[in-house]
Structure formats: structure tokens, C-alpha cells
Amino acid sequence: MPELPEVTTIVNELKEEIVGKTIDDLEVRLPKMAQGAIGGVQGQKVTSVERRAKLIVIRLSTDNLAIHPKMTGQLFYLPPGKNETIAGEKDGKYTHVVFNFSDGSRLLFNDLRQFGYVKVLSNEQLNKILSEHYGIEPVDPAFTVEKLNGIIKSHPSMRMKALLTDQTIIAGIGNIYVDEALWEAKTHPLTKAGLLTDQEIAALHTGITIVLTDALKYLGTSMDMYRRTTGEKGEYEQHRRVYRRDGQPCPRCKTTIKRITVGGRGTHFCPKEQVQKH
DNA sequence: CGATTCCCCTGATAGC
DNA sequence: TGCTATCAGGGGAATC
Numbered sequence: 001m002p003e004l005p006e007v008t009t010i011v012n013e014l015k016e017e018i019v020g021k022t023i024d025d026l027e028v029r030l031p032k033m034a035q036g037a038i039g040g041v042q043g044q045k046v047t048s049v050e051r052r053a054k055l056i057v058i059r060l061s062t063d064n065l066a067i068h069p070k071m072t073g074q075l076f077y078l079p080p081g082k083n084e085t086i087a088g089e090k091d092g093k094y095t096h097v098v099f100n101f102s103d104g105s106r107l108l109f110n111d112l113r114q115f116g117y118v119k120v121l122s123n124e125q126l127n128k129i130l131s132e133h134y135g136i137e138p139v140d141p142a143f144t145v146e147k148l149n150g151i152i153k154s155h156p157s158m159r160m161k162a163l164l165t166d167q168t169i170i171a172g173i174g175n176i177y178v179d180e181a182l183w184e185a186k187t188h189p190l191t192k193a194g195l196l197t198d199q200e201i202a203a204l205h206t207g208i209t210i211v212l213t214d215a216l217k218y219l220g221t222s223m224d225m226y227r228r229t230t231g232e233k234g235e236y237e238q239h240r241r242v243y244r245r246d247g248q249p250c251p252r253c254k255t256t257i258k259r260i261t262v263g264g265r266g267t268h269f270c271p272k273e274q275v276q277k278h
Numbered sequence: 279c280g281a282t283t284c285c286c287c288t289g290a291t292a293g294c
Numbered sequence: 295t296g297c298t299a300t301c302a303g304g305g306g307a308a309t310c
Contacts, residue, residue: 001303054304070304072288113287115304157280167305174304224302263281265303 002069004139004172005215006226006234007051010075013229014056014107015049017077021101022046023060030096033111036120038097041065053134053171057126064126066119067109072225073116080104112225134171138208143170145205152201156194161262163193164208173208176221176243179268181207183242183250188276189260189267195277214239242268 002010022045028034044060051057056075058065067075078091080103091098097109097118109118121129136143136151151170155163163169164178173181182189184207187200196204220226220234223244227233241251246259246268255272 068304070286071302111287112289113303115286155279159281162280165304264283 001071001174001176001224002073002220002226003054003174003177004051004212005177005218005236006220007054007056007069007172008139008216009219009234010069010229011049011051011056014058014075014077017079017105017229018046018058018101018107019048020046021103021105024100024102026100027098028096029098030114033096033109033114033116034118034120037063038118038120041099041120051172052130052137053167054174055130057130062122064121064123066121066126066129068116068119069111069226070113070115070117072112074108074110074225074227075229076108076110076227076231077229078106078108134167135169136171138170138173139212143205145202148205148208149198149201152193152196156192158193159190159262160187160193160196160204161189161265161267165263165265173212175265175267176240177208177211177215179243180211180215180241182274183207183269184210186270186273188274189262189269191277242270244268 022043023041025042026038028038041060041063044062046058046060048059049056054068056067091108094110094112095108096111099107136147155169160182161178164173164181165175181204185200185204187196187204215221215236218234218236218239219228221236221240222233223237242257245257248257249255250257250270250273253270253272255270257268258271260267
């Protein structure tokens, strides 16, 4: 499931390939996956590729594409001439939207579960969505310990897992990295935000930073459908500490990692080091 | 304001 | 073998 490190990886790889190229034409094979005036992007040139929260934002001459991978969305870049397969990933039954660039290269949007989308937005619509639906970026210099402290204290009754996954509060962190960051900080996912001490908040800030930096270094986690734009996997799976490691020993204290469900999401933690406060 | 539930969807897996 | 029930999960909407 692409979160901040995965989307950043996709954006970094994609901008090297498509900035400056013109969209010659496109195929929308599953109409519900493409929202807005998708046909209007034909003839428009890519001016930049950016990330905001878990969105891939492709800015064009006049409009913008906002692509959300949700659980299983993928973006594959196929160089000119490689029109069928790349790194074993095919243009196939899960390919719902295809952009053909003027140099013969292509961009495929695949999504097995069809939760994701490609949206065409005007600058105004894009700015409105980006500013109204998403909170601070955890990799922004403005995301200081003091800022996190203020955020946590303004939502004292929220459980930490819910607070950190809420995109309107902090943008880009999802299920995997919340579990990892809470483990780093030795904070229980169900502890209410108002019960954290300043020291614990500082440890959490460090944890978030460490985990996101490390995951980006390894180009993301490919336990499910996430793949790089080349079709290759990210390697963070081998470095994770708790996510989907229930039944296995905590890397620090060897206690068996536990799994619970919070807000319908699988949540993993060390029951010895991460104790719920009341 | 926050928690809960339902829904979108399909592959993997378990049970019979 | 193959059918059926269950589950995973980002995010938005509806409900409590």
C-alpha cells in the first residue's frame, strides 16, 4: 500500500522520465478509474511531478492529474519500444488508464482492487483539495517537535493510531509506518494523545523521521502490490520491525509481537514495551 | 469532536 | 475439485 516513502519513490522516478513530454493520446479502459475531463489532457505537456500526502500530482500545461494509488494502484513507466512487459509487470487485466507520450513511451495506471483513481483538476480545484484535505507533511522542515506537540495536544482524546493515520492532521503516513513509528517511540497505538509526555512526543517525532527516512532509502515496502515505476520492488519489508510480524519476536526485547484491529486496520506492536496509558 | 460501520473491489485462504 | 464465506485495507460518507 503506497504511503509517503512509496509515493515519493514513484514521483522521483517518474519525473526523471516524463517531465517535458507531451501526452499524445490516452486510453481509458475502465471509465470509473478516471474522473473529470480526462480527454482534455491530450496535447498537454508535463511540467512537473510532485507528491502531496499519498497523491501523485502531475502538473500539465493547463490542467493537473492527481493520482491516488490507495491500496493496490501502480504506475508503470514503459520506455519507447517496451510496450508489453516491464520487469515482469504486464500491460494487462489490471491496466485501467494508459497515457501515450509523443516519444513513444507510456505510463500505465494499474489497480487490482480499483480503489484508486486518476483525476483531472484545474489549478484552482487542485489547490483547494490539497489545502483543505491534507495536513502537514511529516518530511517538511516545518514539522518540528514543537509542531507535533501542538498537534497532539489539540486532539487529546484521539487514539495515537487514529491521529497519525488521519490525513487531514498529518499527511502521508499510513498503516505500515504508523505501526513502525509507534514502536520506535515505545507508544501504544490505543493510548490517547493527551496522555503523552513531552519526552514521548519528542521520541515519536524522532521515530516518524527515522522510519520515513529509512523506508525512502530502501525505496518503500512491497509486501503487497506496491512496485516502483520500473516494476521493481522496494526493500523496506526486510527492515520493518513490527508490521505484519505478529507472532515473531520484538527486535529489541524478544517479546512476541501482537496484532490487534484499530479502526478496521491491522495494528502491530510490542506488548511489553508499548503499554497503553489510561 | 471522535468512534464505528458500511462500502468500493478482488485475490488469497480456510472450511467443507 | 470446487464452491462459499471471510478477510485485508485507504478513504469517504453516514450514523451514533
